Amino acid sequence: MKKNIETFEELCTFADYSFVKELNCDPEAKQNGNNKSSREVYSGHYVNVEPTPIKEPIYISHSKNFFKELGFSETLLKEDNFIKMFSADTSKLPETIKNKTWATGYALSIYGTEYYAQCPFQTGNGYGDGRAISIFEAVLNNKRWEFQLKGAGKTPYCRGADGRAVLRSSVREFLAQEHMHSLGIPTSRSLTLFTSKKEQVLRPWFRKESYSRDPEVMIEEDVAITTRVASSFIRVGQLELFGRRARKHEHKDALKELEQLVLHLIKREYSETIDDNLNLEKKVLLLAKQFQDRLTSLVANWIRVGYCQGNFNSDNCAAGGFTLDFGPFGFIEMFDPNYQPWTGGGMHFSFFNQPQAAQKNFKSFCSALKPLIISNLESIKELEKIENDFSVIMQSKIEKMWASKLGLIEFDFELFNELINLMIETKVDYTIFFRELSNIPKDMTELENSFYTNIENEIIKSKWNSWLEKWKAKLKANSQKKLEELSKQMKLINPKYTLREWILVDAYKKAQKGDYTLINELQEIMTNPYSKQTKEIEKRYYSKKPSEFFGIAGVSHVSCSS
Ligand SMILES: Nc1ncnc2c1ncn2[C@@H]1O[C@H](COP(=O)(O)OP(=O)(O)OP(=O)(O)O)[C@@H](O)[C@H]1O
Numbered sequence: 262m263k264k265n266i267e268t269f270e271e272l273c274t275f276a277d278y279s280f281v282k283e284l285n286c287d288p289e290a291k292q293n294g295n296n297k298s299s300r301e302v303y304s305g306h307y308v309n310v311e312p313t314p315i316k317e318p319i320y321i322s323h324s325k326n327f328f329k330e331l332g333f334s335e336t337l338l339k340e341d342n343f344i345k346m347f348s349a350d351t352s353k354l355p356e357t358i359k360n361k362t363w364a365t366g367y368a369l370s371i372y373g374t375e376y377y378a379q380c381p382f383q384t385g386n387g388y389g390d391g392r393a394i395s396i397f398e399a400v401l402n403n404k405r406w407e408f409q410l411k412g413a414g415k416t417p418y419c420r421g422a423d424g425r426a427v428l429r430s431s432v433r434e435f436l437a438q439e440h441m442h443s444l445g446i447p448t449s450r451s452l453t454l455f456t457s458k459k460e461q462v463l464r465p466w467f468r469k470e471s472y473s474r475d476p477e478v479m480i481e482e483d484v485a486i487t488t489r490v491a492s493s494f495i496r497v498g499q500l501e502l503f504g505r506r507a508r509k510h511e512h513k514d515a516l517k518e519l520e521q522l523v524l525h526l527i528k529r530e531y532s533e534t535i536d537d538n539l540n541l542e543k544k545v546l547l548l549a550k551q552f553q554d555r556l557t558s559l560v561a562n563w564i565r566v567g568y569c570q571g572n573f574n575s576d577n578c579a580a581g582g583f584t585l586d587f588g589p590f591g592f593i594e595m596f597d598p599n600y601q602p603w604t605g606g607g608m609h610f611s612f613f614n615q616p617q618a619a620q621k622n623f624k625s626f627c628s629a630l631k632p633l634i635i636s637n638l639e640s641i642k643e644l645e646k647i648e649n650d651f652s653v654i655m656q657s658k659i660e661k662m663w664a665s666k667l668g669l670i671e672f673d674f675e676l677f678n679e680l681i682n683l684m685i686e687t688k689v690d691y692t693i694f695f696r697e698l699s700n701i702p703k704d705m706t707e708l709e710n711s712f713y714t715n716i717e718n719e720i721i722k723s724k725w726n727s728w729l730e731k732w733k734a735k736l737k738a739n740s741q742k743k744l745e746e747l748s749k750q751m752k753l754i755n756p757k758y759t760l761r762e763w764i765l766v767d768a769y770k771k772a773q774k775g776d777y778t779l780i781n782e783l784q785e786i787m788t789n790p791y792s793k794q795t796k797e798i799e800k801r802y803y804s805k806k807p808s809e810f811f812g813i814a815g816v817s818h819v820s821c822s823s
Pocket residue numbers: 388389390391392393415418419420422423424425426572576577585586587588822823
C-alpha cells in the first residue's frame with residue numbers, strides 16, 4: 262500500500278504545474294498590482310492572483326472519501342498551514358507555490374448564442390473566474406488534480422462583485438459534488454469547507470415563506486470557501502474565448518493561444534485516448550468526438566438521477582465532460598419534464614431540455630475548434646458531421662438510459678410514453694417512483710408511496726395496472742434473468758436517496774447557526790445513494806417533498822445561487 266501524505270510540507274512537494282509549462286500568463290499581470298479589480302485581460306491563458314483569505318476560518322467538513330482517494334491523511338486537518346491554504350491564506354505556502362495561484366478568463370454562450378453583455382467592457386475580456394482561484398496542481402496516486410478555491414476573493418474577472426461565496430451556496434456545492442460522484446456520475450469533487458464569522462456579504466433573497474419568484478430583500482450572509490478539485494477546470498466557454506479571438510484575429514498570437522489551450526486540454530483530459538503523436542487536425546477531430554461521447558453520457562446520467570443543471574451555459578460546461586458549478590442546480594422531486602429550480606434559467610435549461618442545451622454547448626465547442634482546422638476543407642466537413650451527429654447519439658444514450666431505468670434491454674417508445682404521461686397525471690416523486698418500481702410491484706398499490714395525491718379515480722388506477730402488466734411482460738420477454746435479479750440490477754440504476762432541496766435548506770440553516778451535524782450526516786447518507794440504509798434514515802430521507810414547501814421561494818425555486 263502507498264504511504265499517505267501526512268504533513269503539509271509533504272503535500273507541497275507534490276506540486277506540479279502543467280499549465281505553467283504549456284500556457285501563457287497575462288503579459289500585463291505584473292503591471293496590474295494585485296489583480297484584484299475588474300479589468301480587461303487581452304491575452305494569456307491565466308492571471309496570477311493572490312487569494313483573499315477569510316478571517317478566523319472555521320472548519321466545517323471535509324470529504325473523507327476523497328481524502329482517501331487522494332492519499333491525504335486526516336492529520337493534515339490538524340495542521341494550521343493546511344487550514345490556511347484551503348481558506349485562501351497563502352502566507353505559509355512555500356515560495357514556489359505562493360506566487361502561482363491563478364484565475365482564468367472565459368467566454369459565455371447562452372444556449373448556443375455568443376454573449377458579450379455580461380462582460381463589463383462588452384468585449385468579453387473582463388469575464389471569467391470572478392471568485393474561483395486555483396491554488397494547487399499535483400499528480401496524486403497517478404492522477405493529475407487541480408485544486409480550486411471557490412469564493413477566494415476578487416480577480417480581474419470579478420465584474421465589480423465581491424469575489425465571495427456564501428455559506429448557503431457553499432454547503433450546497435460541497436454536499437452535491439460528493440453526492441454526484443457517489444451516484445456514479447463524473448464531477449468536480451469536494452475537498453474541504455470553511456466559513457468565517459468575521460465577514461458577511463449581501464445577497465438578494467426572499468422574505469420568509471414567500472411565494473415570490475423574484476428576490477425581495479438583500480440579506481447578509483457569512484462567507485465560506487469550498488475547495489473543489491478536478492482533473493482540470495477548462496470550460497467550453499474558455500475554449501470559446503480563445504476561439505473567438507482567433508476567429509477575429511484579435512491579436513497576433515490569438516491562433517497560437519487557442520492551439521496551446523486545445524493541446525493542453527487534450528493532455529489534461531483526453532491523454533489516454535488521443536495519441537500525442539497525431540497531427541493537430543486529427544487531434545482536434547478526435548477531441549470533438551470524445552467530448553461528444555462524454556457530454557451525451559453525462560446528460561443522460563443527469564436525467565437518470567433527476568438532476569437539473571439549471572444554468573447549463575457554455576461557461577458552466579466542463580470541457581472534460583463532467584459536472585461543474587453546483588449553483589443553480591436541483592434534484593427533481595415531483596416529476597415535471599419542465600422542472601427548473603433556478604428562476605433565472607428559463608425553459609431552455611429545464612430538466613428534459615438538458616439534451617438540447619448540451620447540443621448547444623457542443624455547437625459552441627465546435628465553433629471554438631474551427632479556426633484550428635479552417636485551412637482544411639475535409640477536416641471542417643468532418644467536424645460538421647460530428648456536430649450534426651449529436652442529436653442521434655444523444656437520443657440513443659437517452660433511450661438506453663430509460664431502458665436501463667426500466668430494467669429493459671431495449672427502449673420501447675410506446676411503453677415509455679405511456680409511463681411519462683401517467684407520471685405527470687398522477688404527480689409522482691421521481692426518485693421514489695423508480696425505486697419502488699425497482700421492487701417490481703405486483704400492482705399499483707405498491708407504487709402509491711411515490712404518489713403526491715391519493716388516487717380515487719378508478720380509470721387512472723386501471724391505467725397504472727395495465728401499464729404494469731405490459732411492462733412486466735416486456736421484462737420477462739426481454740431478459741433471461743429472474744425478477745429478483747432484475748430488481749437488484751434496477752436498484753443500482755435507480756438511486757434511493759437524492760439531495761432534496763428542503764433537506765439542503767435544513768442543513769445550511771443549521772450551519773448558519775454553527776451546527777454542522779446535519780452536513781456531516783448528509784455526507785454519510787448521500788454518499789451511499791443506492792443502498793438501503795437504516796429504517797430511521799429511510800423514514801426521514803426517502804421521503805416526498807412536504808406539502809408546505811410547494812411553491813415556497815428558496816426551497817422550490819431559487820433566484821440567487823452564489
Ligand atoms: N460574488 C461574486 N464575485 C465575483 N464574481 C462572481 C461572483 N459570483 C459569480 N461570479 C462570477 O460570475 C460568473 C457567472 O456566475 P456563475 O453563478 O455561473 O458561476 P459561479 O457559481 O461563481 O462559478 P463556477 O462556474 O466557477 O462554479 C462566473 O464567472 C463567476 O466567477
